[in-house]
Amino acid sequence: MALPKHYRLRKRQDFSAIYRSGLRQSTVHLTLRALRQISPQSLAPLSRSSTSHQSAERFTEESSLRPTQLGISISQKVSKRAVVRNRIKRRLRAAFRALLPQILSGWQIVIVVKPGATQCDYEQFLQELKQLLIKAEVMHGG
């Protein structure tokens, strides 16, 4: 990872939570799944979903604590060769890192790579990522 560890999305729970209730945007080669993060204290009783307005109040105070976390999902259907998949991941991370200063904190993001992205270069990924993040209002429009 060309990202520091606390910018990475690491737990299986986080991924499944994002897939379950996150918003969705997509371009030709990428799909964005994003979830606005709730504070770490109320993360545990998330499934009971009874303490919604309490956590919403806390959110405004504590959203600045946790930075935005990124996870990348790329299937074997995109390419059977691990080298190709890893290269795409690294390029996406590099693009994300370049956009990091403009990104709001407190989000959890998963980027799903679609088949056909094998031919893309760094510039294309940067453009598509920027488009997605602006559409999802994770990033300042500039």
Add this chain to the structure above:
RNA sequence: GAGGAGGCGCAGGCGGUUGCGAAUUGCCAAGGAACCCCCGUUAAAAGGAAACCUGAAGCAGUUUGAGGAAAGUCCGGGCUUCCGAAAGGCCAAACUUGCUGGGUAACGCCCAGUGCGAGCGAUCGUGAGGAUAGUGCCACAGAAACAUACCGCCGAUGGAGCUAGGCUGCUAUUCAUGUAGCGGCUGUGGCUAUCAGGUAAGGGUGCAAGGGUGCGGUAAGAGCGCACCAGCAGCGUCGAGAGGCGCUGGCUCGGUAAACCCCGGUUGGAAGCAAGGUUGAAGGAGCGAUCGGUUGGUCUUUUUCCGGCUCCGAGUAGAGGAGGAGAAAUCCUGCUUCUGCGAAAUCCGCUAGAGGUGUCUGGUGACAGGCAUCCCAGAUAGAUAACUGCCUUUUGGGUGGCUCUGCCAUUCAGAUAACAGAACCCGGCUUAUGUCCGCCUCUUCCCGC
């Protein structure tokens, strides 16, 4: 110079901007803490504390960070747990290993050799035990595919009197020999029939038909005899052995075991680092200080002793709290114990190894041994990078020079790194792969001297 065979090496280099993991050092929040201060047995509160220890996150420095295949998972190990057994033998089972000798921790791997096959050769390939232990199969064709005889050849016994002959009678003709016609006898050759005849030379069929070629031999034939070749057996000799060479012998046995099988060989089995352990969220079960009884039951190895559990009796009042009449239920807490990664949690396992490099010695070699030296990835939604400049190499064009079918210099344009990503660790095998990549040895042909 052209073509070919074998082997080895490398896995482009130097930067720029922005970054990541690990180790380590320092700084640092915070905690612990000897101690200081305070107090003076009616006490030890509050406060301080850069001796020292721990040290999250962060910052800074230093070091370091994918492969020859990290891949496929086709073999062999190490390591770990469980089951079984505990040493050896026999049987069974499994493996599916199978020329010989060696190497190795081990191997289905490697090295050296033998036989066979391919190539002019360098070299290459080889799943290379047994077909008289038994069973099965060998389509079609063919008489017959494992034990038979279709045609043919030969023999024996017959038949007809057709045919070629032999002997002979009559008639015609001729001077005569003879010739022609019609008969008779014979059974040599042919024809034909038969033989539970002989034969395996020849024909035909087929991948394959009972060793091959030649001479003799025989009624015809045949290893029936001989010579040479191939194969088999025995002996001698060389070799550690597979085998090589030589001599002798009786002459002969289809193929298929990558069909079943037989023989030999090997082997505890199963799972795999998501092994397995530590901490432990969560869940289940439970919680009594002490003494006595062996007539009981059961477990630890049969017996004895000792001991554990259970049982019976005494006794105390039964973890703490709430609750209640309470030693009840129920709830919370604590403790004991069991389960416990789908809580894909933490840490360990986790990288010093059948290790790398250099050198010497032994060995034809695989390899082994000695000495010196080095420490060289440990991630876990998975680091080792993203973008980019120049060089290198090379192709084409232009210009210039020279010793001019070329070479050198310069310039412009293009191409320029393939295959591929550690996931517990090693040894092999296999597969993928190159910027016109580089190097060495050998071989064949051509040209020149």
Add this chain to the structure above:
RNA sequence: GCUCCAGUAGCUCAGAUGGAUAGAGCAAUUGCCUUCUAAGCAAUCGGUCACAGGUUCGAGUCCUGUCUGGGGCG
């Protein structure tokens, strides 16, 4: 990490113990039928049996090694 299965015509599948020229349905092409089309009928076309090597007289089938695709378990 472990493990199983498949690969045969454009598609979906047969092909049991090796035997001659590898079949079926659909599709395609042509013809018939019909005013025309569909349906129907008839014929035709189409195969490196995934690849390479081997055993055998002979291999889709047996053996060995690869490649590709798909599934299962922890």
